[in-house]
Every structure is written in structure tokens, then in C-alpha cells.
Amino acid sequence: MRESIGYQPVAIDTPQMSPPEWIFHPEPKSFRPKAKFRTIWISDIHLGTKGCNADLLLDFLHSVECETLYLVGDIIDGWRLKKGWYWPDSHNEVVRRILKIAHKGTRVIFVVGNHDEMLRDYAGFSFGGITLAREAIHETADGRLLLITHGDAFDGVVLYARWLAFLGDQAYNLLLRANVWINFVRKRLNLPYWSLSSYLKRRVKNAVQYVCAFEDAVAREAAERGVDGVVCGHIHCAEIRRIGDVTYYNDGDWVESCTALTEAFDGTIQILDWAEQRAGNKANLSESSIA
Secondary structure, eight states: OGGGOOOOOOOOOOOOOOOOGGGGOOOOTTSOOOEEEEEEEEOOOOBTSTTOOHHHHHHHHHHEEEEEEEEOSOSBOHHHHHHOOOOOHHHHHHHHHHHHHHHTTOEEEEEOOSTTGGGGGGTTOEETTEEEESOEEEEOTTSOEEEEOOSGGGOHHHHHOHHHHHHHHHHHHHHHHHHHHHHHHHHHTTOOOOOHHHHHHTTSHHHHHHHHHHHHHHHHHHHHTTOSEEEEOSSSOOEEEEETTEEEEEOOOTTTTOEEEEEOTTSOEEEEEHHHHHHTOSOOOOGGGBO
């Protein structure tokens, strides 16, 4: 039943501040025409870590326009920043770009994840045109309702044993460091981006079983909530598949696969692999979506 959703936007008055001067700076004329979408979902950027592919993300954000942008959690890695400060200029530029997108009229919804959980207490507030939320409901152009959630609530390790999650986070960060060095060498050899961690995740049996169990749990929740589908992140594994009566969507991440979900103006949702797009391994964005 759609009545079971019970989602109502929260309107909260927040102090108004004058935007900084840089937000009014015009776009450089050298930028290529932008692909236009109705909606874009990105998650798991992990700003504050060396594994964050900020340059690729900036290239993506400069190459697209949309009416609504969903940031589906783990945009900032608070866990990593607590252990040591890492914040290069490129991470500042990502924040600036998103603020500029919001200032230019795009509706930006930040659904908070577990790595940026310190922002969950501010759900319902808007900062710089970006609205924070614990979850959201999106209606597609063809009338479907989608639950938007980061997905960590369905991860038993994070929910029931946080110390195990932190332990796993340590090992995972070592793998991401290996990613950085591998792609440093590949770039010097003029080879495209490639993710070791993503490659291993799809081939290790236990990882594959975990991903499938996670997807099933998220889909069950969506069915119980009476929606047509669910969009999440969290597991760094982009996917679109039908599970029972709902469609499961995962937008991937920007530390391993560099992927996003895009909704066209007819309601069609697709995975956009920006690393492959840049490498020229896929067809260019359709001419119908180019301004």
C-alpha cells in the first residue's frame, strides 16, 4: 500500500547567509556540452580518503546537468578523518562543485550514510541549498516510487557489531591504497582506470554471497514499504535488477568503480560507468541527452 510510505518533506527555517563570490563565477568556455538528465544518484565518494577519485568525479560533475541530484551517503568519510586529517584541494573542489550545482537550481538531497553519520542529527535541515535526510522517496517521470536510502541499516556488521565494521574498514583501506598505486602506474603507462578492489569483490565467493544477501534484504524492505523500487549505495557495487515485485538499484561508488545512476526524462534509469566512459570503452552519451 502506497499509504504506508508515510513520507512528508520537513520544512525547517535555517539562517540565511550570503553565498561566497566563487559560486557566481561563470563556467569556463572550454567545457564540452553537458549531458542532461532528470535525476542523478551518486554515493560513497569518501571525501577525506586517499582512495577517493575526486578528479574523475569532478570531471563527471562538470559534464552533466540534472533537475535533482541525490547524494546517497558516505560523501564524507568521518571515520577516516577521525584517525588522521587528509583533505587535498580536489576534495574542496568537489564540495564547491556540489554547492554550485545547488545554487544554480538543482534540487540536491543528501541522504546520510554510516561514514558521515555525524550529520544524521541534522536531517531535515538545509545548508547551502543542500537538504539533509535519513531517507527520501523519489517519484520517477513514469510515476514509480523509489525509496532512497544509503543501505547501512541492512548491513548486519555495521548494525550489530560496530567494532567489526571498523576492523573491516582498516583492511578495506589497505586495499584502496593498493588501488591508488596501481592506477598511478597505469596512468603513467597511459592506461585507463581499473579497480583491484572491485575486481576482487566480484570474484571472491563470500563477497558475492554478502552482496546478494544485502540486495535481497533491501528489496524486502522496499516491498514492505509499498514502493516500486529502492536506490541505495553502501556496498560499492553498482547494480540494477528485479527482485520479486520491486526493482533494486545501486549507484556504486567513487573509490572503486566510479559509477552513477541516471534517470532520463522518460523515467528510464541506467548505470553510468564514468571510468569506462572516459576510457572510451562505451558509446558516448546519447545525442538525445546532449544540450
